[in-house]
Amino acid sequence: MQVLLIEDDSTLAEALAQTLKGEGFAVNHLGYGKLAIEAIKTDLPDIVILDLGLPDIDGTDVLRAIRKISVDLPVLVLTARTSLEDKVNGLDLGADDYLAKPFEVAELMARLRVFERRASTLKHSGLSIGDVTIDSIGHRVLVANETIELSRREFMLLKALMENAGRVQTRDGLESKLYSWGEEVASNTIEVHIHHLRKKLPNNFIQTLRGIGYIVKPR
Amino acid sequence: MKSIRTYLLLALIAIITLVTFLSLLQGYQASISKAQQLFDDNLKSMAAMVANANQDQHHHNSGTQELPPSVFFQILASDFTLLANSKNASKPLLSEYDNVESGYKYMNFNGYRWRTFILKDDYLQRWIITGERSDIRYILAENVVTASIIPIVLAIPIAAFIIWIAIGVGLKPLSDLTRQLREKQADDLSPVLMDSTPEELTSLVATTNALLQRVNDAFVREQQFSADAAHELRTPISILKVQLHNLKNNEDISEEALIPLTNGIERMGLVVEQILSLYRHSPEQASAKQSTIDLCAVVQNIIAKDYEQIAMKQQQISLLGDESCFIKGNEFALEALVQNLVANASKYTPDNGEIQVTLETIPNARRLIIEDSGPGIPEDKYKRVFERFYRVNGDRHESDVLGCGLGLSIVKHIVKLHNAEIHLQRSVQLGGLKVVIDFPEK
Numbered sequence: 161m162q163v164l165l166i167e168d169d170s171t172l173a174e175a176l177a178q179t180l181k182g183e184g185f186a187v188n189h190l191g192y193g194k195l196a197i198e199a200i201k202t203d204l205p206d207i208v209i210l211d212l213g214l215p216d217i218d219g220t221d222v223l224r225a226i227r228k229i230s231v232d233l234p235v236l237v238l239t240a241r242t243s244l245e246d247k248v249n250g251l252d253l254g255a256d257d258y259l260a261k262p263f264e265v266a267e268l269m270a271r272l273r274v275f276e277r278r279a280s281t282l283k284h285s286g287l288s289i290g291d292v293t294i295d296s297i298g299h300r301v302l303v304a305n306e307t308i309e310l311s312r313r314e315f316m317l318l319k320a321l322m323e324n325a326g327r328v329q330t331r332d333g334l335e336s337k338l339y340s341w342g343e344e345v346a347s348n349t350i351e352v353h354i355h356h357l358r359k360k361l362p363n364n365f366i367q368t369l370r371g372i373g374y375i376v377k378p379r
Numbered sequence: 380m381k382s383i384r385t386y387l388l389l390a391l392i393a394i395i396t397l398v399t400f401l402s403l404l405q406g407y408q409a410s411i412s413k414a415q416q417l418f419d420d421n422l423k424s425m426a427a428m429v430a431n432a433n434q435d436q437h438h439h440n441s442g443t444q445e446l447p448p449s450v451f452f453q454i455l456a457s458d459f460t461l462l463a464n465s466k467n468a469s470k471p472l473l474s475e476y477d478n479v480e481s482g483y484k485y486m487n488f489n490g491y492r493w494r495t496f497i498l499k500d501d502y503l504q505r506w507i508i509t510g511e512r513s514d515i516r517y518i519l520a521e522n523v524v525t526a527s528i529i530p531i532v533l534a535i536p537i538a539a540f541i542i543w544i545a546i547g548v549g550l551k552p553l554s555d556l557t558r559q560l561r562e563k564q565a566d567d568l569s570p571v572l573m574d575s576t577p578e579e580l581t582s583l584v585a586t587t588n589a590l591l592q593r594v595n596d597a598f599v600r601e602q603q604f605s606a607d608a609a610h611e612l613r614t615p616i617s618i619l620k621v622q623l624h625n626l627k628n629n630e631d632i633s634e635e636a637l638i639p640l641t642n643g644i645e646r647m648g649l650v651v652e653q654i655l656s657l658y659r660h661s662p663e664q665a666s667a668k669q670s671t672i673d674l675c676a677v678v679q680n681i682i683a684k685d686y687e688q689i690a691m692k693q694q695q696i697s698l699l700g701d702e703s704c705f706i707k708g709n710e711f712a713l714e715a716l717v718q719n720l721v722a723n724a725s726k727y728t729p730d731n732g733e734i735q736v737t738l739e740t741i742p743n744a745r746r747l748i749i750e751d752s753g754p755g756i757p758e759d760k761y762k763r764v765f766e767r768f769y770r771v772n773g774d775r776h777e778s779d780v781l782g783c784g785l786g787l788s789i790v791k792h793i794v795k796l797h798n799a800e801i802h803l804q805r806s807v808q809l810g811g812l813k814v815v816i817d818f819p820e821k
Contacts, residue, residue: 169614169618171618172614172617172618172621175618175621175622175625176621178625179621179624179625182625182628240610240611240613240614260613261613261614261616261617262613262614262616262617262619262620262648262651263617263620264620264687265620265621265624266687267687270687326687327683327686328682328683328684328686329683330676330679330680330683331679332676332679333683369682369686369696369697369698370697370698370699371679371697371698371699371700371736372678372679372682372683372696372697372698373679373683375686377690
């Protein structure tokens with residue numbers, strides 16, 4: 161996985177590059193927004209980590225430029241600002257995720273893993289957690305190498321949970337992922353789908369946080 | 380001085396009363412003597428009338444006149460024998476022994492004191508006496524004078540009432556100013572606006588506004604400074620965290636050697652975050668917009684976001700009760716509130732412990748309960764934990780947990796911001812701390 165790190169603080173960038181390399185990522189580092197945009201134009205990375213506070217141009221402008229070049233390129237925004245407006249802005253402008261400084265390395269890695277898994281369901285078609293493999297191109301799910309039958313919504317639900325393995329998905333969050341605006345959602349629909357999914361999956365594959373949501377833990 | 384209005388009213392009424400009293404006293408005396416003079420003139424003309432009406436030189440018994448008991452007349456011959464008289468004065472009142480001359484005189488007879496006028500009729504050589512009872516004269520005079528005084532005395536309370544209102548109207552700008560200042564929210568440092576400022580208050584208003592402006596500037600500077608300082612520290616702390624992570628992967632360095640470093644960095648990060656949120660959520664910052672927030676969604680999102688910490692300690696967390704819980708509030712502040720309480724619960728609860736969040740509807744309020752199976756807080760410390768930088772058992776916290784003692788004071792600020800109430804209890808169900816927050820229904 162090719163990561164482009166856009167961060168003007170060279171000490172942080174170096175430390176982060178070392179960490180990411182240790183986790184098996186290939187890292188390129190750039191300290192200026194304009195340079196970064198050029199670099200993305202010539203050679204598209206797999207993941208971008210973008211600090212919003214850059215010396216030459218505003219990070220949000222870089223984000224806009226990236227979105228013009230590629231719609232799918234996963235961008236993780238880092239920022240020292242954490243007001244709500246910033247957060248909303250960042251996500252509105254097309255950041256895939258958002259991390260406030262100072263962040264835990266584990267948190268950063270969890271988010272990058274989600275990107276990685278999402279990329280692999282997109283490009284390489286397969287994503288496995290334990291015995292469960294999801295094949296997004298063939299729209300199949302294999303449990304211990306046996307295909308199981310899932311409805312379209314059950315499949316989407318499982319994909320969302322597995323791509324975000326290790327992170328809790330709230331019921332509201334899953335609902336908005338599954339249903340477009342305006343569609344009527346019965347209050348227990350997600351529970352019903354999860355209930356059906358569980359019967360077809362290994363025990364405890366999907367864990368419930370009562371009243372909060374669901375989580376698939378990476379093995 | 381309790382009230383300018385009362386003071387002015389009392390002073391003015393006292394002055395009016397005093398002046399009125401003095402002038403009334405003067406007027407009373409003058410009126411009484413004027414009345415006496417009037418009555419005297421009356422007596423004199425009565426005597427003249429009697430002299431003209433009766434020209435007899437001899438006494439007629441049949442001629443005794445019936446008059447009201449308060450007046451009398453007598454006509455005496457030059458030898459002081461009675462020529463004519465009213466019925467109530469049947470004996471001659473003068474004798475040759477008296478030093479008789481014309482004029483006014485007081486006489487006593489029939490058990491009363493009389494004011495009399497003696498007229499010497501030179502042409503017929505006789506004396507004419509007319510008289511009035513002096514006590515009745517006095518009462519009459521007094522009645523006349525009193526009738527003119529009473530309205531003036533009665534006017535004083537009316538004057539008091541009008542003055543009271545007039546002073547109130549006059550002092551209205553002052554009470555407006557007071558009300559505006561009193562009703563100002565803690566965060567509201569905007570200048571005081573007056574419809575029309577009277578001359579006397581102009582400089583007071585100007586000074587107050589200048590002071591408010593200065594305080595406001597100081598606030599902005601202080602907030603800006605602390606926010607800037609904390610923001611500036613975020614990147615260096617990130618560097619430390621990342622580099623620490625890198626060091627942990629280095630096999631030459633023992634894990635234990637890094638623990639103090641880890642703790643130090645953790646703590647530094649916490650202080651920075653909490654200082655930032657303390658200022659962000661202080662009541663002075665209450666201006667942040669309020670909207671209708673689903674507390675249930677806030678709790679779900681915060682737990683989902685911070686689940687890593689809870690998962691690491693293999694704690695069970697659940698959200699019970701109402702599935703939606705709408706309150707009026709500031710989303711960012713409420714997130715910080717829930718985040719602090721959940722993080723505290725997780726921090727102070729041992730591995731495999733349990734955390735339970737409950738949302739309830741109670742009369743006139745929405746209740747948020749966060750309880751855990753940790754050691755709890757001794758009851759006598761409930762008050763102190765809300766103070767800034769206070770930690771139960773000081774820095775040698777038995778649980779060896781990182782913290783800087785700002786979390787609950789931030790919580791308290793946010794609770795205050797929402798006019799909510801917070802109570803600490805021991806959880807009956809889980810045995811640890813139970814935090815109960817009641818948000819008033821809008």
